[in-house]
Amino acid sequence: MVQMQKHVLVTGGAGYIGAHACKVLARAGFVPVVFDNLSTGWAEAVKFGPFVQGDLLDRASIDAAFHQYRPVAVMHFAALSLVGESMSDPGRYWRTNVNGSLNLIEAAVQAGCMNFVFSSTCATYGDQDGVVLDEDTPQHPINSYGASKKAIEEMLKNFGAAYGLNHVIFRYFNVAGADPDGEIGEQHRPETHLIPLMLDAIEGRRPALTVFGQDYPTPDGTCVRDYVHVMDLADAHVKGMNWLLDGRGNRAFNLGTGHGFSVRQVIDASRSVTNRDVPIVQGPRRAGDAAALVSGSDRARAELGWEPHRSTLPEMIRDALGWSQKPGFLR
Numbered sequence: 026m027v028q029m030q031k032h033v034l035v036t037g038g039a040g041y042i043g044a045h046a047c048k049v050l051a052r053a054g055f056v057p058v059v060f061d062n063l064s065t066g067w068a069e070a071v072k073f074g075p076f077v078q079g080d081l082l083d084r085a086s087i088d089a090a091f092h093q094y095r096p097v098a099v100m101h102f103a104a105l106s107l108v109g110e111s112m113s114d115p116g117r118y119w120r121t122n123v124n125g126s127l128n129l130i131e132a133a134v135q136a137g138c139m140n141f142v143f144s145s146t147c148a149t150y151g152d153q154d155g156v157v158l159d160e161d162t163p164q165h166p167i168n169s170y171g172a173s174k175k176a177i178e179e180m181l182k183n184f185g186a187a188y189g190l191n192h193v194i195f196r197y198f199n200v201a202g203a204d205p206d207g208e209i210g211e212q213h214r215p216e217t218h219l220i221p222l223m224l225d226a227i228e229g230r231r232p233a234l235t236v237f238g239q240d241y242p243t244p245d246g247t248c249v250r251d252y253v254h255v256m257d258l259a260d261a262h263v264k265g266m267n268w269l270l271d272g273r274g275n276r277a278f279n280l281g282t283g284h285g286f287s288v289r290q291v292i293d294a295s296r297s298v299t300n301r302d303v304p305i306v307q308g309p310r311r312a313g314d315a316a317a318l319v320s321g322s323d324r325a326r327a328e329l330g331w332e333p334h335r336s337t338l339p340e341m342i343r344d345a346l347g348w349s350q351k352p353g354f355l356r
């Protein structure tokens with residue numbers, strides 16, 4: 026019997042999280058079709074299926090991809106995602122994230138591709154004074170990035186109500202680590218994330234790690250985040266897509282472990298992996314940073330059957346380190 030190949034359109038599939046999702050999709054028997062403009066992604070990261078180089082602001086190129094591949098679902102990772110940059114250039118965030126998503130959602134509906142998995146963020150919750158954030162926590166973003174993602178969540182609800190677009194929304198906490206096989210990993214230019222910058226400082230690619238803010242209302246004064254391994258996150262996406270393919274309806278899920286770690290605790294954990302000290306300098310707070318973002322993660326576990334298997338700090342740091350030591354790694 027000839028098996029029909031099931032394609033999944035993966036926007037942003039050449040980026041960090043999207044590429045890991047492609048690997049897990051391929052392993053689960055799907056064909057990930059990457060749609061990416063390479064503004065922050067890497068052609069070298071497209072390893073698990075076809076590549077369409079296109080821009081979400083160009084509706085015709087999206088329509089062509091739907092027409093050519095007839096995907097069973099969309100995973101929408103493509104976005105600008107830096108909190109600091111979103112504060113200094115909000116127009117770019119609204120245009121790219123919101124207009125791009127509107128084009129994609131309209132194209133999906135028109136093509137009859139009614140299963141949509143969306144990358145949202147804990148930044149939609151804003152700064153909530155140390156409470157553990159569950160999916161019913163009111164969303165009050167404090168930066169343009171979070172506001173743009175919240176707007177897209179609303180858009181999905183509206184298109185769900187009007188046209189029956191089925192959607193799963195994932196609100197990520199802090200994604201870290203890399204594919205333990207070393208096929209893909211995190212490579213941003215410029216790099217802004219804590220763990221890769223810390224490794225750069227340890228390995229001498231940068232003189233030091235700047236700790237942004239020491240006076241937050243947290244136990245040691247540095248920001249607290251909930252770190253989740255990128256492969257665990259990718260697994261959740263396949264579970265979320267299967268949830269939609271099984272007709273289980275629209276749902277938002279947090280993706281975090283439920284445990285928060287301060288910047289200082291992350292630095293301390295790196296010593297246990299590398300046996301090296303992190304050269305640090307103390308800097309001011311970064312605009313748009315919430316003091317603490319920790320996930321209530323019961324819903325994804327209970328309803329999706331998701332369990333993070335790799336999301337310990339040492340494992341995430343070890344996998345990120347392995348990737349950064351690969352020949353050809355550039356930063």
Ligand SMILES: O=c1ccn([C@@H]2O[C@H](COP(=O)(O)OP(=O)(O)O[C@H]3O[C@H](CO)[C@H](O)[C@H](O)[C@H]3O)[C@@H](O)[C@H]2O)c(=O)[nH]1
Pocket residue numbers: 106107108146147148197198199200217218219220222234235236237238248249250288311314318
């Ligand atoms: O050089 C650095 C870089 C980061 N940090 C601190 O480390 C923590 C983590 O910062 P990251 O930049 O690694 O991650 P963010 O929490 O800013 O961002 C993550 O969470 C955001 C939502 O809050 C968005 O989803 C974003 O895309 C995602 O990377 C923050 O407290 C930040 O202030 C430093 O002290 N020094």
